[in-house]
Amino acid sequence: MALKLADYKTDVHNDWCPGCGDFGIVNALQMALAEMGIERDKATIFSGIGCSGKTSHFINTYGVHTIHGRVLTFAQGGKLANPDMTVVAVGGDGDGLGIGAGHFVAAGRRNVDMTYIIFDNGVYGLTKGQASPTLKLGEKTKSLPSPNTNYNVNPIGLAVASGFTFVARGYSYDVRHLKDLIVKAVKHKGLSFLDVLQPCPTYNDINTRDWYAGVDLAKESMERHSRIYKLEDSHFDPIVHYAEESEVNEKLSQALIKSLEWGNKIPTGVFYQNELVSTFTTRLTDKIPNYLENPPASQKISENGLPTTDVSELLNSLEI
Amino acid sequence: MSVSSVDFTWLIGGPQGSGVESGANIFSKVCAEMGYQIFGKREFYSNIKGQHSYFTVRVSDTNIHSNVNDVTLMVSFDAETIFRHFDEVSSTGGIIYDSELEDVETDRIHTLDSPFKERLHKFLESKNKPFTIAGVLELAKEKGVTLYPVSFKTLLESLAHDVDNQRLRGLIRMYNVIGVSLSLGLIKMPSDSLIHSIDMIFSKKPQIAEINKQVANYSYNYASSKFENFEYRLIGITKQPNTILVQGHYGTSIGKMVSGCRFQSYYPITPASDESVYLESHEILQVQNSRPGSTAVIQTEDEISAMGMMIGAALTGTRSSTSTSGPGFALMTEALGWAGMNEVPVVITLYQRSGPSTGLPTRHGQDDLLFTVFAGHGDFPKIVYASGDIEESFYDTGRCFNYADKYQIPVVHMMDKFLSSSVITCKKFDPNKVSIDRGKLLDKIEGEYKRFAFTGDGISPRSRLGLDDGVFWNTGDESDEYGHISEDPQIRIKMMDKRMSRLDLISKKIIPDDQVVSFGVHDYTIISWGSTKGPIIDAQSMLKKEGINVGFIQIKLLHPFPGEYVQSLLKNAKTLIDIEANHSGQLGKLFKQNVSREIDYFVLKYTGRGMTSTEIYDSLKKIIENKATKREILSHGA
Numbered sequence: 009m010a011l012k013l014a015d016y017k018t019d020v021h022n023d024w025c026p027g028c029g030d031f032g033i034v035n036a037l038q039m040a041l042a043e044m045g046i047e048r049d050k051a052t053i054f055s056g057i058g059c060s061g062k063t064s065h066f067i068n069t070y071g072v073h074t075i076h077g078r079v080l081t082f083a084q085g086g087k088l089a090n091p092d093m094t095v096v097a098v099g100g101d102g103d104g105l106g107i108g109a110g111h112f113v114a115a116g117r118r119n120v121d122m123t124y125i126i127f128d129n130g131v132y133g134l135t136k137g138q139a140s141p142t143l144k145l146g147e148k149t150k151s152l153p154s155p156n157t158n159y160n161v162n163p164i165g166l167a168v169a170s171g172f173t174f175v176a177r178g179y180s181y182d183v184r185h186l187k188d189l190i191v192k193a194v195k196h197k198g199l200s201f202l203d204v205l206q207p208c209p210t211y212n213d214i215n216t217r218d219w220y221a222g223v224d225l226a227k228e229s230m231e232r233h234s235r236i237y238k239l240e241d242s243h244f245d246p247i248v249h250y251a252e253e254s255e256v257n258e259k260l261s262q263a264l265i266k267s268l269e270w271g272n273k274i275p276t277g278v279f280y281q282n283e284l285v286s287t288f289t290t291r292l293t294d295k296i297p298n299y300l301e302n303p304p305a306s307q308k309i310s311e312n313g314l315p316t317t318d319v320s321e322l323l324n325s326l327e328i
Numbered sequence: 329m330s331v332s333s334v335d336f337t338w339l340i341g342g343p344q345g346s347g348v349e350s351g352a353n354i355f356s357k358v359c360a361e362m363g364y365q366i367f368g369k370r371e372f373y374s375n376i377k378g379q380h381s382y383f384t385v386r387v388s389d390t391n392i393h394s395n396v397n398d399v400t401l402m403v404s405f406d407a408e409t410i411f412r413h414f415d416e417v418s419s420t421g422g423i424i425y426d427s428e429l430e431d432v433e434t435d436r437i438h439t440l441d442s443p444f445k446e447r448l449h450k451f452l453e454s455k456n457k458p459f460t461i462a463g464v465l466e467l468a469k470e471k472g473v474t475l476y477p478v479s480f481k482t483l484l485e486s487l488a489h490d491v492d493n494q495r496l497r498g499l500i501r502m503y504n505v506i507g508v509s510l511s512l513g514l515i516k517m518p519s520d521s522l523i524h525s526i527d528m529i530f531s532k533k534p535q536i537a538e539i540n541k542q543v544a545n546y547s548y549n550y551a552s553s554k555f556e557n558f559e560y561r562l563i564g565i566t567k568q569p570n571t572i573l574v575q576g577h578y579g580t581s582i583g584k585m586v587s588g589c590r591f592q593s594y595y596p597i598t599p600a601s602d603e604s605v606y607l608e609s610h611e612i613l614q615v616q617n618s619r620p621g622s623t624a625v626i627q628t629e630d631e632i633s634a635m636g637m638m639i640g641a642a643l644t645g646t647r648s649s650t651s652t653s654g655p656g657f658a659l660m661t662e663a664l665g666w667a668g669m670n671e672v673p674v675v676i677t678l679y680q681r682s683g684p685s686t687g688l689p690t691r692h693g694q695d696d697l698l699f700t701v702f703a704g705h706g707d708f709p710k711i712v713y714a715s716g717d718i719e720e721s722f723y724d725t726g727r728c729f730n731y732a733d734k735y736q737i738p739v740v741h742m743m744d745k746f747l748s749s750s751v752i753t754c755k756k757f758d759p760n761k762v763s764i765d766r767g768k769l770l771d772k773i774e775g776e777y778k779r780f781a782f783t784g785d786g787i788s789p790r791s792r793l794g795l796d797d798g799v800f801w802n803t804g805d806e807s808d809e810y811g812h813i814s815e816d817p818q819i820r821i822k823m824m825d826k827r828m829s830r831l832d833l834i835s836k837k838i839i840p841d842d843q844v845v846s847f848g849v850h851d852y853t854i855i856s857w858g859s860t861k862g863p864i865i866d867a868q869s870m871l872k873k874e875g876i877n878v879g880f881i882q883i884k885l886l887h888p889f890p891g892e893y894v895q896s897l898l899k900n901a902k903t904l905i906d907i908e909a910n911h912s913g914q915l916g917k918l919f920k921q922n923v924s925r926e927i928d929y930f931v932l933k934y935t936g937r938g939m940t941s942t943e944i945y946d947s948l949k950k951i952i953e954n955k956a957t958k959r960e961i962l963s964h965g966a
Binding site: 089 | 360361570571572573574582585586587590591610611613614615616617618620621622623624626628630633635637638639641642643644645646648662663756757762763764766792793795797798799800801802805811812813
């Protein structure tokens with residue numbers, strides 16, 4: 009029976025603020041799951057803490073709402089034990105790039121075949137609007153007592169530098185485009201990262217929906233001037249086509265340079281994709297040949313309540 | 329020492345990285361091959377190369393479970409070992425040493441730290457001896473110790489000459505083998521067992537084995553022909569069948585393989601990482617009547633990640649575990665609460681070391697008991713279970729996984745550095761004595777599924793990520809039966825009661841013998857937990873030989889604490905003695921909280937060195953003779 013979009017929705021009341029950018033992301037994620045026809049019981053959404061952490065409760069697949077900053081650790085453990093499962097991890101920018109930044113970098117190095125989506129709004133919403141890692145130095149969102157004293161993290165640049173093999177940015181008010189990006193990210197073989205710009209209507213009064221739409225710019229130029237543009241419209245080729253250092257370095261550098269673009273022009277779309285890097289699963293399979301056919305979650309460990317693991321050879325080698 | 333029994337302690341020391349451990353491995357293997365029981369123990373600094381490390385191997389013809397204070401034979405190829413340990417050699421014992429070292433002064437040894445040097449100088453001054461090797465050896469000799477000087481350099485030179493292989497001259501890395509072989513020659517251990525052990529240890533490097541054998545034979549013959557007047561002979565006894573020679577972490581490692589643990593995440597930390605490295609070295613597993621299985625061993629970026637990954641893996645129905653020490657466990661506690669909240673069966677193997685903070689990172693301690701029992705914010709159920717020795721830890725690992733699955737809670741399996749750096753002979757682990765009980769883990773779902781459904785016993789049938797029709801939600805927030813966030817006060821009461829009711833269930837269901845082990849209850853009875861078991865039962869038998877009966881109960885289930893059961897076991901005990909390796913008597917505190925009785929005496933040690941049976945024997949004698957203070961503090965060991 010083919011699954012419909014509605015099948016991926018739970019009846020849990022969604023308590024995000026009216027106009028929250030998160031709605032667009034959860035819709036895009038449900039649409040992407042429906043489009044790919046992933047069975048509800050073959051996917052798990054792992055989430056962090058904060059407004060975005062509630063996402064897993066709104067999606068009718070397995071959902072694991074974890075603790076602050078650690079979502080990637082739970083998600084990788086789940087995926088490695090049951091590699092047949094589709095795994096999407098979600099969380100805020102404070103969660104993933106503040107408290108969880110170490111896990112972000114380590115996950116990049118591992119390249120486990122799963123997707124990580126950051127709901128990027130520059131503030132800690134659920135604790136009433138403190139500055140989060142992507143807020144620019146010197147900016148003062150409305151509940152800050154004084155301007156932000158920290159330099160901002162560049163999520164795309166950090167992902168590229170950490171070894172993520174698919175790095176993209178979406179915008180939560182362009183749901184179709186975001187859905188397409190999620191589909192690409194999930195289908196990517198390796199760890200995919202999606203930075204989703206998501207205005208917080210309650211606490212971020214700088215990067216608002218109107219600001220992204222360029223309403224302020226339009227006033228000056230008298231024409232519509234959205235800040236957001238799509239890389240795919242600009243002949244940008246993010247894909248590493250062959251495994252040579254020069255090719256990889258060129259694609260990495262171009263992604264890094266693009267990631268620095270901000271202000272009046274903000275790129276979305278795929279910045280970097282490299283499927284020529286081995287996934288963590290492949291690295292495990294190199295050591296454990298039947299890991300994928302017989303992963304941890306499928307292994308038979310007992311029969312009639314007795315262990316079936318045969319350690320007799322090992323024990324004999326210890327015998328005196 | 330009675331004439332009929334063998335009780336021999338050998339000590340080898342040297343700078344870290346100089347082959348002390350491999351020397352000790354050869355010696356242990358030879359003794360075990362010759363039928364003896366052994367109890368070996370490694371002490372080392374938090375250092376890669378250069379600092380003093382030493383290994384004591386106690387050898388006996390009966391079962392032993394501990395070290396004793398006295399060293400029977402010390403062998404040393406460096407000066408520091410002599411400075412640090414000469415005083416431990418018993419009056420009937422011997423010291424084999426490199427005679428080239430006789431003139432070495434304490435000030436030349438840069439790794440002799442000043443507090444130790446000051447104490448030694450004061451002592452030597454009081455005895456009117458120079459601050460040299462010759463000085464301390466004179467003292468040993470005056471005490472009755474037999475000295476066996478041998479120039480390691482000359483020995484190698486003459487061997488090089490005899491076999492016409494100049495490469496052997498000055499081959500300092502052979503000094504450990506020389507030391508072992510001289511020792512074995514002195515005690516007349518048959519030399520073929522030495523050669524056989526070298527062959528086994530270097531089985532993959534035949535050329536290295538050959539050189540080692542040459543050196544071994546030569547040194548062995550040197551000692552057996554030239555050394556005299558040593559009263560100890562270890563000529564071999566009948567081998568006990570089904571005996572294995574194991575290192576400290578083998579119990580939990582092999583226990584995990586047999587129990588079906590298929591996912592282990594960890595972050596490197598002493599003394600826990602040996603277990604994970606061993607699991608990875610044996611990652612492919614043979615399975616009866618089935619294709620091979622495997623353990624995915626994942627080294628993570630920190631212990632928080634190790635904990636998160638383990639929980640993620642456990643949610644798929646995989647038996648999952650991590651292994652860590654105090655500082656790492658401290659980082660895991662937030663997620664421990666999540667596992668408790670979400671009823672996730674996981675096993676955390678906690679190899680304690682001396683805290684607080686970094687503490688004595690390569691030394692022993694049992695000071696994480698209260699921290700572990702109370703680890704995590706909020707009220708949630710967990711099990712804290714402690715093993716007393718390596719053999720026990722194999723079977724306990726199986727128990728811990730069963731407890732985790734049956735009660736759907738995190739289990740902390742407490743081990744420690746004393747256990748992890750021991751090498752012992754014990755009865756071969758028997759996998760047939762391990763059972764696997766996965767509790768209410770489901771293979772298929774019928775009807776509507778609620779992960780946290782209210783049931784009679786407080787435990788809900790458990791789906792796993794990826795199971796057909798078994799969709800559920802988890803959250804660290806309070807939740808309803810589906811696992812969705814709920815802040816409803818009535819749901820809160822029901823859910824808290826559901827989770828916490830497990831503690832009573834555990835106390836009722838775990839069989840009493842698995843909660844507490846009684847080694848007899850008498851007027852004087854010891855309570856203790858963990859690795860003090862070995863030295864305690866050895867001290868118990870020492871006293872028994874003198875006609876003194878001292879009781880001992882070993883508490884294995886530390887949370888939920890078996891208060892009533894312990895109280896009933898102790899009803900005939902008049903004087904209670906708490907023995908543990910920490911400063912505050914942590915078990916005593918837990919005891920007081922759960923049993924309405926006072927502890928009469930505390931025997932405590934927090935030097936970072938494990939307790940010896942001699943020390944426990946001595947303190948028990950003091951207590952019985954009414955000469956002890958309320959807190960007896962032990963301090964033996966360099």
